[in-house]
Amino acid sequence: MKIKLIVALVSVTAIIAFSAIAATTASQNKGxxxxxxxxxxxxxxxxxxxxxxxxxxxxxxxxxxxxxxxxxxxxxxxxxxxxxxxxxxxxxxxxxxxxxxxxxxxxxxxxxxxxxxx
Ligand code: HEC
Ligand code: HEC
Ligand code: HEC
Incomplete structure (x- = not known):
């Protein structure tokens, strides 16, 4: 049970981190x-x-x-x-x-x- 929860939390954190990176890259095209x-x-x-x-x-x-x-x-x-x-x-x-x-x-x-x- 505990392990499943940790895995879920890690995945959620990873998704949030990746979306943040994608958003900043998309907001400005540096050429x-x-x-x-x-x-x-x-x-x-x-x-x-x-x-x-x-x-x-x-x-x-x-x-x-x-x-x-x-x-x-x-x-x-x-x-x-x-x-x-x-x-x-x-x-x-x-x-x-x-x-x-x-x-x-x-x-x-x-x-x-x-x-x-x-
Ligand atoms: C407002 C100031 C500014 C403008 C405008 C500018 N430069 Fe520069 N340029 C610099 C500075 C400061 C450096 C030194 C950067 C360093 O050493 O980190 C530099 C360095 C360079 C270098 C040498 C890079 C190297 O590492 O050997 C070249 C080539 C160059 N500029 C070309 C251009 C061209 C072409 C333009 C116009 C399209 C331009 N620069 C517009 C400030 C400017
Ligand atoms: C800092 C970099 C830099 C230096 C130094 C520089 N040039 Fe240029 N030159 C450019 C860039 C960038 C362009 C294209 C943009 C433009 O036309 O303004 C250009 C365009 C030109 C053109 C083409 C104009 C056309 O027909 O469209 C000529 C001719 C030229 N330069 C001659 C010179 C001569 C002569 C010198 C020395 C006295 C010189 N350049 C020094 C960056 C430079
Ligand atoms: C020192 C001059 C200089 C500065 C400062 C500068 N650029 Fe540029 N940029 C250029 C030149 C020169 C071109 C080429 C234009 C052409 O092809 O006629 C260009 C083209 C571009 C292009 C289109 C070409 C490509 O590769 O997609 C984008 C996007 C761009 N710049 C974004 C930026 C952004 C974002 C910044 C600030 C974070 C920035 N630039 C700062 C000189 C500059």
Whole structure:
């Protein structure tokens, strides 16, 4: 009798724990961990997406400019709603330069550190 009760309790606890994990994962789609962004003729740009999410803690730093959707930068550019190089100059490189100037840990600020030719 006692053992059956313990087994039942353990199962209930496991179900609750799993649903909680499922709920938090479903509430926010963090997208790909790493991305290969289209960098035009200079070559593509490897972008560690999750590393930035953890480091910056605010999705809107980037996603106020383009939505959380694969290909959204290219889509806005094609519609003439986002200038070419805007993301690079006003977001990526701007932040890296400011952090570097402030003596903080930062990302690349030179062309070939971001753009890699195949
Ligand atoms: C430093 C900039 C930056 C930050 C901060 C950022 N993202 Fe992104 N995110 C991007 C870029 C760049 C793309 C790719 C857009 C494209 O393909 O045109 C993207 C795409 C996405 C996508 C769609 C692509 C995929 O892999 O499914 C999702 C979902 C997403 N981000 C979620 C998030 C969430 C949630 C956060 C905050 C926890 C976040 N992002 C923070 C830059 C950022
Ligand atoms: C911090 C990373 C980073 C650095 C440093 C960087 N770029 Fe970029 N570059 C990007 C990203 C991301 C894109 C795509 C998004 C956009 O167009 O804003 C891009 C896009 C481009 C494009 C394509 C524009 C088009 O036609 O769509 C060119 C050309 C370019 N960069 C040249 C350069 C040159 C030249 C330098 C050095 C002075 C440089 N980049 C430095 C990240 C970087
Ligand atoms: C608001 C600030 C901010 C923005 C915007 C930002 N970054 Fe960064 N980036 C950082 C910081 C901080 C680091 C250093 C992270 C670390 O060392 O943990 C970094 C590091 C990097 C690295 C080096 C990763 C490594 O570990 O070697 C790359 C590549 C990079 N960023 C590319 C980009 C690109 C491409 C964009 C634009 C789509 C971008 N970043 C936008 C703050 C930013």
């Amino acid at each position: 790909a961990a790493n991305m290969n962004l289209n960098g035009g003729r200079r070559g593509n740009v490897a972008f560690p997406h999750h590393q930035h999410q953890e480091k910056l803690g605010d999705c809107n730093i980037c996603h106020s400019i383009f939505p959380q959707k694969a290909g959204s930068i290219a889509e806005l550019q094609a519609d003439g709603k986002l200038q070419k190089k805007y993301v690079m100059n006003k977001l990526c490189t701007k932040c890296h330069k400011e952090l570097k100037k402030a003596g903080k840990k930062s990302g690349p600020t030179t062309c070939t550190k971001c753009h890699v030719k195949e």
